[in-house]
Amino acid sequence: MSPSRGVLVAGAAATVAAAVTLTVVAWPEGSGPGTQGAASSSSTSSSPSPSRSYPLSTTPRTIPAVREHTPARGPGWKPAKDSTVVVADPELADEAKLLAEELDIRYRGEASARSGDVELAIGTPGKGAPESYTLKTAGDRVRISGPDQAGVFYGTRTLKQSMSADSTMPEGVVRDTPDRAQRGLNLDIARKHYSAEWIEARLREMADLKLNQLGLHFSDDQAFRIESESHPEVVSEEHLTKAEVRRILALAESLHITVVGEIDSPGHLGAVLRAHPDLQLRDTQGVARQGAIDISRTESAEIVDDLLREYSELFPGAWFHVGADEYQALTVSDPQASYPQLAAAAREKYGAGATIQDLTEGWLNDRAAVVRDAQKIPKAWNDGFFSGGRVTAHKGIEVEYWTGKEIGARPPQEYLAEGRKVVNLNDEFLYYVLGEPNDFVYPTGERIYEQWTPFVLRGTEPVPERYSKQILGGRFAVWGDFPNAQTQKQVADGIRMPLNAVSQKLWDPGKPELTWAQFKALADEVDFSD
Numbered sequence: 001m002s003p004s005r006g007v008l009v010a011g012a013a014a015t016v017a018a019a020v021t022l023t024v025v026a027w028p029e030g031s032g033p034g035t036q037g038a039a040s041s042s043s044t045s046s047s048p049s050p051s052r053s054y055p056l057s058t059t060p061r062t063i064p065a066v067r068e069h070t071p072a073r074g075p076g077w078k079p080a081k082d083s084t085v086v087v088a089d090p091e092l093a094d095e096a097k098l099l100a101e102e103l104d105i106r107y108r109g110e111a112s113a114r115s116g117d118v119e120l121a122i123g124t125p126g127k128g129a130p131e132s133y134t135l136k137t138a139g140d141r142v143r144i145s146g147p148d149q150a151g152v153f154y155g156t157r158t159l160k161q162s163m164s165a166d167s168t169m170p171e172g173v174v175r176d177t178p179d180r181a182q183r184g185l186n187l188d189i190a191r192k193h194y195s196a197e198w199i200e201a202r203l204r205e206m207a208d209l210k211l212n213q214l215g216l217h218f219s220d221d222q223a224f225r226i227e228s229e230s231h232p233e234v235v236s237e238e239h240l241t242k243a244e245v246r247r248i249l250a251l252a253e254s255l256h257i258t259v260v261g262e263i264d265s266p267g268h269l270g271a272v273l274r275a276h277p278d279l280q281l282r283d284t285q286g287v288a289r290q291g292a293i294d295i296s297r298t299e300s301a302e303i304v305d306d307l308l309r310e311y312s313e314l315f316p317g318a319w320f321h322v323g324a325d326e327y328q329a330l331t332v333s334d335p336q337a338s339y340p341q342l343a344a345a346a347r348e349k350y351g352a353g354a355t356i357q358d359l360t361e362g363w364l365n366d367r368a369a370v371v372r373d374a375q376k377i378p379k380a381w382n383d384g385f386f387s388g389g390r391v392t393a394h395k396g397i398e399v400e401y402w403t404g405k406e407i408g409a410r411p412p413q414e415y416l417a418e419g420r421k422v423v424n425l426n427d428e429f430l431y432y433v434l435g436e437p438n439d440f441v442y443p444t445g446e447r448i449y450e451q452w453t454p455f456v457l458r459g460t461e462p463v464p465e466r467y468s469k470q471i472l473g474g475r476f477a478v479w480g481d482f483p484n485a486q487t488q489k490q491v492a493d494g495i496r497m498p499l500n501a502v503s504q505k506l507w508d509p510g511k512p513e514l515t516w517a518q519f520k521a522l523a524d525e526v527d528f529s530d
Contacts, residue, residue: 053073054073054074054075054171055073056071056072056073057069057071057072057073057074057076057137057170057171057172058071058170059071059170060158060161060162060165060166060169060170060174061161061162061165061166061522061525061526062157062158062161062162062165062526063161063209063500063503063504063519063522063523063526064209064210064503064504064506064507064508065504065507065508065512065513065514066158066174066176067175067176067177067507067508068174068175068176069170069172069173069174069175070172070173070175071170071171071172072137072138072171072172072173073171074137074138074171075140075168075171076137076168076169076170076171077118077137077140077141077142077168077169077171078163078167078168078169079103079104079105079116079163080116082114082116083103083105083106083116083117083118084100084105084106084107084108084114084116084117084118085097085099085100085103085105085106085107085108085117085118085119085120086107086108086109086110086111086112086113086117086118086119086120087109087110087119087120087121088110088119088120088121088122089110089120089121089122090110091122091149092120092121092122092149092152093107093109093110094254095120095149095152095153095156096120098156098254099118099120099156099159099160102160103118103159103160103163105118113141113143114141115139115140115141116140116141117141117142118141118142118143118144118159119141119142119143119144120144120145120152120155120156121143121144121145121152122145122146122147122148122149122152123145123146123147124147125147125148126147127147128146128147128151128177129147129177130147130148130150130151130181131146131148131150131151131154131177131178131181131212132146132147132151132175132176132177132178133145133146133151133152133154133155133158133174133175133176133177134146134155134173134174134175134176135155135158135159135169135173135174135176136172136173136174137169137170137171137172137173138171138172142159142169144156144159149256150212150256151177153207153255153256154176154178154210154256155174155176157207157208157209157210158174158176160208161208161526164525164526165522165525165526178210178506178507179454179506179507179508179509180454180471180472180473180474180506180507180509181472181473182212182213182423182472182473182474182475183210183211183212183213183473183474183475183502183503183506183507184206184211184212184213184214184215184257184473184474184475184476185202185206185211185213185214185215185475185476185477185478185495185499186214186215186217186425186475186476186477186478187199187202187214187215187216187217187477187478188217188220188477188478188479188480189216189217189218189225189240189480190217190218190219190220190222190223190224190225190271190480191220191222191223191434191479191480191481191483192434192480192483192491193223193225193238193239193483194488194491195488196240196244196245196247196248198488198492199214199248200247200248200251201492202214202492203248203251203252203255203257204251204255205496205499206255206257206499207255207256207257208526209499209500209503210503210507211257211499211502211503211506212256212257212258213257213258213259213260213473213475214252214257214258214259214260215259215260215262215321215475215477216259216260216261216262217262217264217321218240218261218262218263219262219263219264219268219269219271219272219307220264220268220270220271220291221268221269221270221271221290221291222270222271222480222483223236223238223239223271224236224239224271224272225238225239225240226239226240226242226245226261226311226314227239227240227241227242227245228307228310229242229310230306230307230309230310231272231275231303231306231307233275233276234271234272234274234275234276234307236271242314245314246314249314249315249316253316258317258318258319259315259317260315260317260319260320260321260379261311261312261314261315261320261321262320262321262322262323262379263304263307263308263311263321263322263323264321264322264323264324264325264381265293265304265322265323265324265363265367266292266293266295266300266304266324266327266360266363267291267292267293267323267325267326267327267328268291268323268325268326269291269292269293269304270290270291272293272303272304272307273291273293276299276303278299279293279294279297279299279300279303280292280293280294281293281294281295281328281329281339281342282294283332283338283339284337284338284339284340289328289329290328291328292327292328292329294341294342295329295342295345295359295360295363296341296342296344296345296359301363301366304367305367305370308320308322308367308370308371308374309370309374312370312371312374312376313374317376318376318377319376319377319378319379319398320371320374320376320377320378320379321378321379321380321400322364322367322368322371322378322379322380322397323380323381323384324363324364324367324380324381324383324384324385325380325381325382325383325384325402325406326381326383326406326407327360327384329342329356329360330356330357330360330407330408331407335355335356335357336355336356339356342356342359343355343356345359346358346359346362349362350362350390350391351390353390354389354390354391355389355390357386357389357391357408358389358390358391359391360384360386361384361385361386361389361391361392361393362391364380364384364385364393364394364397365391365393365394368380368393368394368396368397369394372396377396377398378394378396378397378398379397379398379400379423380393380397380398380399380400381400381402382399382400382401382402382403382409382410382412382415382422383402383403383406383407383408383409384408385397385399385408385410385415385420386408387410387414395418395419395420397420398420398421398422398423398472399415399420399421399422399423400422400423400425401415401422401423401424401425401426401457401458402425402426402427402431402477403427403458404458404459411458412457412458412463413463413464413467416463416467416470416471419470420470421470421471421472422457422470422471422472423471423472423473423474423475424454424456424457424471424473424474424475425474425475425477426452426456426457426458426459426474427440427477428456428458428459428460429443429447429448429451429452429456430443430448430452430474430475430476430477430498430502431443431477431479432476432477432478432479432491432494432495432498433479433481434478434479434480434481434482434483434485434486434491435481435482435485436485437481437482442494443498444497444498445497445498445499445500445501445502446497446501446516448476448498448501448502448505449501449504449505449512449516449519450516452501452505453505453509454471454473454474454505454506454509455467455468455471455509457471473506474502474506475502476495476498476499476502478491478495496523496527497520497523500519500523501519504519
């Protein structure tokens with residue numbers, strides 16, 4: 001887990017190259033050159049209205065880039081004095097109100113679209129990929145439809161960005177869909193405290209980039225950062241209240257972002273162990289291992305499970321992260337000799353010949369079972385999945401692959417060959433580690449944009465494409481190893497372009513049309529961060 005742990009899409013024009021006859025279209029009222037005063041003079045003049053031919057439209061400029069645009073001839077769309085946003089389905093009211101506010105036009109509710117309007121609609125349920133959308137611009141109207149609310153919302157992000165970049169939504173039809181289902185940011189709020197307002201600003205930034213998952217690592221050796229009712233004694237002085245978390249969760253839900261909480265165990269529990277020192281793992285010499293809880297003790301499981309149940313209820317999303325990385329008992333040369341209490345517990349639970357590795361893997365399975373009982377999908381770091389022992393990690397736990405350097409960290413192909421589902425957090429590309437320890441450097445986004453894809457799970461080499469369906473997506477990760485190395489504003493500024501790059505490569509992993517310099521310039525044009 002942590003280390004201390006310009007060029008526009010022109011090809012579409014070729015699809016209509018055979019259309020050699022220009023279509024003559026009248027400018028909409030109040031648009032085009034020389035239109036001021038036209039309304040007053042038209043009633044007294046018998047001359048025909050001016051007409052104009054249009055070139056084929058160009059692809060809207062957005063991040064991530066739209067995957068398909070069919071150009072057409074016409075002026076495109078821009079909001080006029082009487083433009084409104086309407087919905088064909090009342091469940092899209094929130095998306096429509098947000099768009100109307102952003103475009104500075106009126107929301108008119110569930111009504112028929114008129115000239116100048118934007119209409120949002122849910123298409124036929126089940127027809128079309130999840131989170132996909134179609135955006136049609138014609139006849140001085142925009143219609144955004146999709147099989148679900150998230151897809152329609154992403155269509156509104158495309159419209160918003162195109163307006164910001166070019167003040168127009170080009171004529172034609174956009175058909176767009178993400179390549180990967182999980183796309184997001186992972187934030188270590190345990191080692192560095194971030195305000196609720198700062199996190200909310202990141203959510204708005206993520207939403208405009210069509211990112212849909214925020215991981216919150218809120219418990220570690222340094223601090224426990226969310227208010228607790230089951231164990232208030234473990235909470236650090238500087239923390240988020242549950243009221244603040246619920247506010248964050250409400251905003252995330254409105255932006256179609258799932259927030260995934262994480263309580264890492266059996267390592268990285270230093271904040272919990274400061275309040276419960278009797279549960280600290282110690283070797284035969286009485287030496288404590290940092291952050292490691294004694295998993296031979298029933299009380300250890302009880303307190304962690306109390307916390308998992310409490311926060312599984314707080315976070316409404318489909319997932320919860322149980323950590324499982326870097327358990328220090330497994331990093332010594334002879335774990336069985338150094339921690340005989342763990343070795344004895346392993347044999348008692350799993351039979352003669354069982355080892356501390358088996359006990360640790362069993363701990364992962366037991367914590368994952370608590371999460372599944374809460375109707376959530378468990379996630380765990382890849383170095384918590386071992387091979388060659390008596391106990392095997394449950395196949396329903398999603399593997400969050402971050403490294404190949406840690407104990408138990410096998411090559412990604414091994415996890416995939418076992419049929420496991422994997423999420424990409426490759427520390428070679430996707431780790432922003434405060435203070436840049438252990439040879440880490442702050443990524444600028446350029447390497448992500450030019451070299452990384454969801455298939456590049458470890459180092460720089462991609463895994464075979466036959467595993468594509470098992471690679472669920474990825475997240476860019478911020479870790480607070482040296483929390484004072486950067487201010488909150490510096491972190492926000494530093495991760496802005498990497499998030500743009502991750503957004504592009506998770507939406508469409510192919511070679512981008514724009515150069516990195518062009519992509520950076522476009523990011524400035526469509527920038528909505530504070």
